[in-house]
Amino acid sequence: MSRNGLYAVIAILLVAIVGFGIYTYQQQQARPGLEVRIDEQGVSIDGNG
Incomplete structure (x- = not known):
């Protein structure tokens, strides 16, 4: 494998890793x-944790 091919593979892997990181952060x-709701039943507070 030539050096240019190796650089291309490394660049593609880096782009994939950065893309996955951005996707994960956005999720x-x-x-x-x-979440705080106020309705007829009163006040309800929901949180993840």
């Missing part, structure tokens, strides 16, 4: 940390 941010 973590999409979850609500705390």
Whole structure:
């Protein structure tokens, strides 16, 4: 394998790792940390944890 081919494989792997990291971060941010509802039944607080 030539050096250029090796550099291309490394670059593709780095792009895949960075892309997966960004995707994972966005999924973590999409979850609500705390939800407060006020309705006829009163106040209810839901949180993940």
